[in-house]
Amino acid sequence: MSEISENNRLGRDFVHLHIHTEYSLLDGACRIDQLMDRVKECGQTAIACTDHGVMYGCVQFYKAAKKAGIKPIIGCEVYVATRSRFDKVNKIDGNNHLILLCKNETGYKNLIKMVSAGFVEGFYSKPRIDKELLQQYHEGLICLSACLAGEIPQAILAGDYDHAKEAALWYRDLFGEENYYIELQDHGLKEDNVVLPQLIKLARETGIPMVATNDSHYLRKEDAKMQGILLCIQTGKTIQDADRMEFQTDEFYVKTTDEMYDLFSMVPEACENTAKIAEQCNFDFDFGHTKIPYYKAPDGMDNQKFFEKLCWDGLERRYGPNVPQANKDRLEYEIGVVKKMGYTNYYLIVWDYVNYAKSQGIPVGPGRGSGAGSIAAYSVGITDIDPIRYNLIFERFLNPERVSMPDFDVDFCYERRQEVIDYVNRKYGADHVAQIVTFGTMAARNAIRDVGRVMGIPYQQVDTVAKLVPMELKMTLKRALEVSTELKALYDTDPQVTELIDTALKVEGMPRHASTHAAGVVITPEPTDYYLPLATNDGLPVTQFNMTEIEELGLLKMDFLGLRTLTVIRDAELAVQKQHPEFSIQKLDYDDPDTYKMLGQGDTEGVFQLESSGMKQVLVGLQPQNLEDVIALISLYRPGPMDSIPTYLRNRHEPDKISYKTPQLAHILDVTNGCIVYQEQVMQIFRELAGFSFGQADNVRRAMSKKKHAVMEAEREHFVHGCTDPGNECPGCVANGISEKVANEIYDEMSSFASYAFNKSHAACYAYVAFQTAYLKCHYPSEFMAALLTSVLDNTDKVIEYSGECARLGIKVLPPDVNVSNGGFTADDKGQIRFGLNAVKNVGRNLIERVVEARKEKPYTSLYDFCKRMHGNELNRRAVECLIKAGAFDHMGYNRHSLVEAVEGILKSIESDSRRNLEGQLDLFSVMSGAAEEAPADSYEIRTLPEYSHTELLQQEKEVSGLYLSGHPLDAYREKSARIGSHTIKSLTGEDARVQDGEKVRVVCAVVKNRMMTTKSNSMMAFTSVEDLTGTMEVIVFPKILDVFRDAIQENAVVVIDGRLSVREDEASKLVADSIVPIDQYDPSRPQNGRQDPLKKAAKRLYIRLPSRNCPQYAKVINLLEIFDGSMPVILYLEDTRQKLAAPRRLYTSGHPLLFEELERLLGNSNVATK
Helix, strand or coil: CCCCCCEEECCCCCCCCCEECCCCCCCCCHHHHHHHHHHHHCCCEEEEEEEEEECCCHHHHHHHHHHCCEEEEEEEEEEEEECCCCCCCCCCCCEEEEEEEEECHHHHHHHHHHHHHHHCCCCCCEECCCHHHHHCCCCEEEECCCCEHHHHHHHCCCCCCHHHHHHHHHHHHHHHHHHHEEEEECCCCHHHHHHHHHHHHHHHCCCCEEEEECCCCCCHHHHHHHHHHHHHHHHHCCCCCCCCCCCCCEEEEECCCCHHHHHCCCCCCHHHHHHHHHHHHCCCCCCCEEECCCCCHHHHCCCCHHHHHHHHHHHHHHHCCCCCHHHHHHHHHHHHHHHHHHHHHHHCCCHHHHHHHHHHCCCCCCHHHHHHCCHHHHHHHHCCCCCCHHHHHHHHHHCCCCCCCCCCEEEECCCCHHHHHHHHHHHHHHHHEHHHEEEEEEEEEHHHHHHHHHCCHHHHHHHHHCCCCCCCCCCCHHHHHHHHHHHHHHHHHHHHHHHHHHHHHCCCEEEEEEEEEEEEEECCCHHHHHCEEEEECCCEEEEEEEHHHHHHCEEEEEEEEEEEEHHHHHHHHHHHHHHHCCCCCCCCCCCCCHHHHHHHHHCCCCCCCCHHHHHHHHHHHHCCCHHHHHHHHHHHHCCHHHHHHHHHHHHCCCHHHHHCHHHHHHHHHHCCCCCCCCCHHHHHHHHHCCCCHHHHHHHHHHHHHHHCCHHHHHHHHHHHHEEEECCEEEECHHHCCCCHHHHHHHHHHHHHHHCCCHHHHHHHHHHHHHHHHHHHHHHHHHHHHHHHHHHHHHHHHHHHHHHHHHCCCCCEECCCCCCCCCCCCCCCCCCCCCCHHCCCCCCCCHHHHHHHHHHCCCCCCCHHHHHHHCCCCCCHHHHHHHHHHHHCHHHHHHHHHHHHHHHHHHHHHHHHHHHHHHHHHHHHHHCCCCCCCCCCCCCCCCCCCEEEEEEEEHHHHHHHCCCCCCCCCCHHHHHHHHHCCCCCHHHHCCCCCCCCCCEEEEEEEEEEEHHHHHHCCCCCCCCEECCCCCEHHHHHHHEHHHHHHHHHCCCEEEEEEEEECCCCCCCEEEEEHHHHEEHHHHHCCCCCCCCCCCCCCCCCEEEECCCCCCHHHHHHHHHHHCCCCCECCCEEEECCEEEEEEEHHHHHHCCHHHHHHHHHHCHHHHHHHHC
16 A cells, blocks of 8 residues: 555555656656656655657666655557558558556567667657567567557547457457556546547456556646647747647646546546556666677687787787886786676777777777776777876776776777778677667757747847856756846846746756767677667667666677877878888877977967867966876866966976975875876875775775765775775875874865866877877978868868968968879978868869879870860869869969860860760771771860959859968958958857957958848848958848948958857857948048947037938938947938937937948038037
8 A cells, every 4th residue: 555645645556657758859748857756746656657659768767766766667658550660651651659568577678679670660750660569579568558549549539449449359369468458548638538438338348457547748737838838849839829739738747646546536446457557567677787798709719818818918019028027917917807897808899899990090099088097908909008107097997896887988080980880880790789879958048049939039038048048068047047147137027037947947958859979889799679779860770778878787888989180190190101101100209399399389270189279378388398298288278177277387387386295195296296187196195195995096086076975074084094894994094194184184185176187098098199299290290281171171160270370380282283182182292282172162082083093194284185084084064164263274384264265175075086986996997998087186275365363263262162272362451451350250250269249349351152031021131151361250231231231242352341249159150240341442540540449439429411301311311320320319400490300319320431421422521520
């Protein structure tokens, strides 16, 4: 019996068996974290989870229920195809709902098989299973006939009682008498009144037991509105839209036991049966038992022996013939721990695919994460950083006192990462490998935007509220209300904002959609759907459980990350080897003084992890001398530990100021100038000062970083005074001669810092890659910049930024050339960079490969020669014209205009030659009779035409490559633009942009492209792309502004734009234009030096003299004042009545130079004045 409580006055038993959590995406609103409290409040002791067609939330649901002392029942409301799951015909193949609940492990295994097949085989607008699957996998499951969308209620609604009865008996015979129930629901819908009596009749006639459920989509009656909002977010409608699919009543909530018994008082056994069902359902997840796939060692060798052989051979390869004894001992110890914990296969699997990648020439990162602390991983070649040299700790990776899966994350070259995943698929079988799901959730700002849209609040108002939420990691609405006083004030005073935020609070953090984790891959010993349900994303299998849940279930998860930087390093290395064959990235000198000197000057554009302007300042302040410095910087330059940077820098430059609380700390903290920076240092302090084992030390470090206060206080006692518990003995600081006071101080410092402390192994891996890029930039700048430019080809902003860096380094970037260029950017032997052909539009990759291949025999001598040799290889007129306009034929002796005009003739002539050759081959007789054929021409007469203008040339380059190649429209105005502009584009849009939303700015730029749009009121506005020498951005030109300045925004024109910056968190900043003036007409005498806003220093009032109110100029003047809106008062003087009229506030003007020009043109100089 359940306990007697307020919502269960008679102590009766009831269990909800039909529940939609938030993982019935944007449909269910029973949030798992709050669901358990509601179940207790209702006086119930068990609860089921039956999301629509998916099992995304099952593990989270299971853990939450167990924690709350409630019995979890795992299930799913599946969609059953009306015909077979393979039939997918529009309007014929739909689905019916069915509830399945797991009784035991067999039931769970069967359910996940079916749910997976629903996605992999049966997906048709919904993941559908079918009766064939039910026949195969029904064992261990209890089945309920579901809601109104079930097969039986649907038959009754269609008036086909016989079909309903027949279906019910089919299900009963399939699942067995005890395991099939007719489900009764009553939400007060008119359909319920039809269906309910018929279902009871059917149950009584057939003897099939009944069960009462409530189709619960939200927790309490008052949450119905929020559920409606979720549905609208899903369908893109607003609450006001009449055709919402919203439930017509607000009865779809988790009801109390008494409410359910009252609702079904005519059939109380239907409520009692819920408890019977709950009693039969006893499935538990198996956490913590590792299930690692078996690796087959070569030649039938034993896996352990094979692993140890790899380790010892590798140790010698890494450290030479005389390996220090300490290193041998460490390897011996690690092999022992790996064996004891059962992770030998794990190491072998990772070694195998890393080894495969290296053997295929796929660049592999030096490692990342704590795995770099393992000397075994370093010996076999999984990682490339010497853990002894950099003092990296193995126990931070594998801790014998903590059972959780270790994790090797491996970086691969961005372009070839898929090859490694394909290899794993082949090796273990595609059905043993899946990618991992991740959920996009509604974060604070997005929750406000989504809810605001649905509530029909104008975008501007919602935007204002959303922007008051600070842009910080892990920001929540609750926290935003605490820290943002403006937001709190609005929330307290504006009822609409109160409702908006209250609703947003309810949906915040809920999953919005499922997608695929960027890097995670799971590999299982049996097929994946033996352990967990699968979904599909873009046709590929994805697990329905997330990263952490997969680890908890003991499955092997790997991270295959794609890192562009590795691709850059590989391309640069290959380029360097052409001139210096002996060069190898594997043999770098990590103490190279020139590289550190360059870093100390802050020349780190393009250097991995060290590019941001803040990082450049710190580098200049630090003057790094070795890799340890770079490791420390990467660890410190993050929110949190940043505060220690000044101390770190001071101690670095004035070592005599460093003081240690106790001398034992000196050798642990000397590498980081006396500051605690790494998690590994925290572990070392525990170990050396208080005698903790590495395993215990790692457990305390975890407790500190997660702020588990109870554990921390217990461990403080052990740290200071030691511990005598068997298995956890340690002497403590006092026994080691450190006073209690000092020991407590050290403990406090560690616990305040531990949540920020960085994993040194991870930082070391990053520093290693950062150094490689810096070394290349320092010693082989052209090759490095060429590789860098190739890697960002599809990002015009980055290409502009890095081309600018080339100019600063004195490296010329030359236009493409068919005789020199490859696909990507290349450096020549003079240190100049040649543009890549891949950057030219309309030229196919295959054609480019042929161009590069064919010129190896001999270079192309003319445009005709090129076309003739490429004939038939995807060569068409557009491709050739684009290559000419990009400058790829500039060395052939003719200008671009002449070549473009000749293309058509050349292609026709080659076409007819090749046709003649074909015919010629057939004409044997003329050959035999010795009649001489005229030989096809070997050249083509090109007519010389005057070259296009400089502006046209630039415009064509931009058109075919997205970039200006032989110059930039702004080149002629460099000095002027520096004088006039308030900002460069990069300073408005780049990673370090600091300009606020709504701030007034002035930009000098070239117009790249205009996209015209018609507004709702049928006027034209423009979205204009502009660029300067630092980047590109979009300018929004509203109709009134467009009317006045339309002539200024010609493509390629250089203009001065005044406007306001619009900053949104999820897209690039844009500029809202107030005025656009061609730079040659821009009068710098009006604005003060161009720096200050011209509007600020203007006159106090504007006087305008007009003949009368009815004159034609009057309306035009009013129109102009409305466009140039600002804060300067306007006085109108009407000559016919001789009155002065003060214009209303809405006509106050900005006093912009252009306004004066227009007014003077309209009325004459003498009728416009300011004073």
